Amino acid sequence: MFDFLKAPVQRFQDFVVLGGRAAVNVFRGPHYTDDTFLQMDIIGVGSLPVCVMTGFFTGAVMAQQMSRALATYGATGQIGQIVSLTLVRELGPVLTALMIAGRNGSGIASELGSMKVTEQIDAMRALGTDPIQKLVVPRLLATAVVLPLLTIIADFMGILGGFVIALTLGITPDQYWSTAWRSLEFNDVGQGLLKPFAFAIVISLVGCYYGMSTTGGTQGVGRATTQAVVVSSIWIIVITFFIGRIFVNL
Amino acid sequence: MSNGPEQSDTVVVQFDQVTVRFDGDTALDRVSFAMRAGETRVLLGAAGSGKTVLLKTAMGLQAADSGRVLLFGRDITRMAERELFELRSRVGILFQEGGLFDSLTVEENVAYPLRNQKTRQAQSESETEESVREALRFVELEHTLQQFPSELSGGMRRRVGIARAVVTEPGLVLYDSPTAGLDPITANTIMALIVKERDTRNAAALMATHRYQDGQLMANFRYNPHSGELQRVSVNGDGREGSTTRFMVMREGKLVFEGTQPELEASGDPYLSKFVLKR
Numbered sequence: 053m054f055d056f057l058k059a060p061v062q063r064f065q066d067f068v069v070l071g072g073r074a075a076v077n078v079f080r081g082p083h084y085t086d087d088t089f090l091q092m093d094i095i096g097v098g099s100l101p102v103c104v105m106t107g108f109f110t111g112a113v114m115a116q117q118m119s120r121a122l123a124t125y126g127a128t129g130q131i132g133q134i135v136s137l138t139l140v141r142e143l144g145p146v147l148t149a150l151m152i153a154g155r156n157g158s159g160i161a162s163e164l165g166s167m168k169v170t171e172q173i174d175a176m177r178a179l180g181t182d183p184i185q186k187l188v189v190p191r192l193l194a195t196a197v198v199l200p201l202l203t204i205i206a207d208f209m210g211i212l213g214g215f216v217i218a219l220t221l222g223i224t225p226d227q228y229w230s231t232a233w234r235s236l237e238f239n240d241v242g243q244g245l246l247k248p249f250a251f252a253i254v255i256s257l258v259g260c261y262y263g264m265s266t267t268g269g270t271q272g273v274g275r276a277t278t279q280a281v282v283v284s285s286i287w288i289i290v291i292t293f294f295i296g297r298i299f300v301n302l
Numbered sequence: 303m304s305n306g307p308e309q310s311d312t313v314v315v316q317f318d319q320v321t322v323r324f325d326g327d328t329a330l331d332r333v334s335f336a337m338r339a340g341e342t343r344v345l346l347g348a349a350g351s352g353k354t355v356l357l358k359t360a361m362g363l364q365a366a367d368s369g370r371v372l373l374f375g376r377d378i379t380r381m382a383e384r385e386l387f388e389l390r391s392r393v394g395i396l397f398q399e400g401g402l403f404d405s406l407t408v409e410e411n412v413a414y415p416l417r418n419q420k421t422r423q424a425q426s427e428s429e430t431e432e433s434v435r436e437a438l439r440f441v442e443l444e445h446t447l448q449q450f451p452s453e454l455s456g457g458m459r460r461r462v463g464i465a466r467a468v469v470t471e472p473g474l475v476l477y478d479s480p481t482a483g484l485d486p487i488t489a490n491t492i493m494a495l496i497v498k499e500r501d502t503r504n505a506a507a508l509m510a511t512h513r514y515q516d517g518q519l520m521a522n523f524r525y526n527p528h529s530g531e532l533q534r535v536s537v538n539g540d541g542r543e544g545s546t547t548r549f550m551v552m553r554e555g556k557l558v559f560e561g562t563q564p565e566l567e568a569s570g571d572p573y574l575s576k577f578v579l580k581r
């Protein structure tokens with residue numbers, strides 16, 4: 053009767069198994085440090101321009117839109133606080149993660165997918181390396197280190213973007229930066245850093261999972277890539293909601 | 303550790319009623335056979351009949367859903383991946399899709415098993431280089447050491463794959479459709495290499511193919527080390543070397559025939575005769 057549920061449940065189970073094996077392997081040798089640094093370079097340095105641009109313009113757009121609403125209450129001076137709170141808590145982590153899901157989640161899925169369909173993953177297993185250790189763990193570690201850093205950069209660029217707009221509204225730099233800075237509490241920074249860490253795990257594992265379970269030739273690689281981006285994007289939105297709930301109740 | 307040919311009466315691979323399923327589709331259906339050391343086997347079958355799955359199951363790359371798989375006398379059916387690495391290091395495999403690492407050079411590809419198989423006795427870097435060079439010389443590709451697989455032709459990639467499969471001198475070599483997608487001349491070069499490799503080391507060879515000519519070549523030709531060429535085995539002459547080659551035919555996951563070439567050719571079964579036709 054519940055046959056339609058069988059496939060997704062099976063997939064979720066496989067995904068959890070992959071995550072578990074990756075987690076075990078993080079603490080067990082051999083470690084492919086070179087691969088991890090290479091991935092950090094690809095994901096981190098490679099995504100820097102995207103994150104800088106996204107962050108800056110998100111902050112600017114927010115300041116621009118909010119200023120009108122705030123003007124109704126004569127509270128334009130509070131613009132720094134609004135921009136920094138929404139960015140650090142929510143928009144910075146989520147938008148950065150969505151960008152990285154699009155840019156690197158897809159990259160991971162298509163790279164591993166091509167390796168799967170050309171039997172390179174089988175070849176690894178046949179020739180003495182564990183693909184989880186060699187392919188999944190470096191991508192997981194690299195994303196988990198790099199995504200929080202990218203988020204911090206995006207947050208900062210966003211506040212800077214808001215600042216440029218604030219100047220045009222006649223707010224003094226002093227006023228902007230002090231409201232932006234003072235409004236941040238430990239709680240905000242905490243969830244602002246916990247989220248990218250959770251997103252990093254989702255993006256890298258989902259990318260690896262869809263890549264490594266690719267079947268059906270080149271067409272399958274395209275399918276795996278799309279699925280990886282869609283699924284990780286949805287999870288990002290869902291997870292941000294739940295982490296937000298936890299922090300609201302704290 | 304020496305991975306040389308095993309005693310000729312030992313069984314290298316054994317399948318007992320092995321079944322493999324993919325979400326309801328049965329890729330292998332109760333397959334049973336046993337293959338001895340030094341033996342040559344040709345695995346024929348239409349596209350999608352399960353040849354690749356059978357080869358992968360034989361070295362534990364694909365798990366069996368039921369039945370038992372023995373590799374070098376050890377039951378690998380429920381064996382953990384870490385344990386399998388040791389047994390797999392005694393098997394060489396040429397993948398149908400190549401399986402060459404495209405981020406590594408030809409040299410690094412061929413050296414990969416030597417450097418990564420942990421159960422292998424540590425070799426010095428110069429010994430590894432020498433083995434790699436020798437394996438590439440064997441397939442006549444010594445000059446491509448520093449090239450990447452993407453820079454080679456299809457036939458050359460296949461030859462690099464053969465070099466990587468045999469560089470460790472395994473007791474069992476699996477060839478998955480070595481001539482698929484090649485022109486007849488290149489296909490013959492590849493087959494000549496496979497026969498040569500079999501006859502220089504006397505390792506067991508299991509070759510999947512859908513070209514009957516490939517099987518014929520394996521069964522009726524031997525490499526002559528003096529002339530450096532392939533030679534037809536005389537049918538009524540000495541020990542009938544050709545008869546050690548056994549044929550297996552797969553159909554939709556089932557092993558529908560196992561026997562010698564004359565037995566295969568004598569069979570009246572319409573599916574079997576489809577393979578035998580081109581003489």
Ligand SMILES: Nc1ncnc2c1ncn2[C@@H]1O[C@H](COP(=O)(O)OP(=O)(O)OP(=O)(O)O)[C@@H](O)[C@H]1O
Nearest residue numbers: 267324329347348349350351352353354355356512
């Ligand atoms: N990873 C997989 N997931 C799902 N189905 C698979 C998988 N691998 C193989 N199959 C299915 O198993 C069956 C046997 O496939 P296999 O690749 O062994 O055929 P083959 O005999 O090697 O064919 P070919 O001559 O085309 O290489 C096919 O129906 C195939 O669709």
Ligand SMILES: [Mg+2]
Nearest residue numbers: 353354398479
């Ligand atoms: Mg095949």
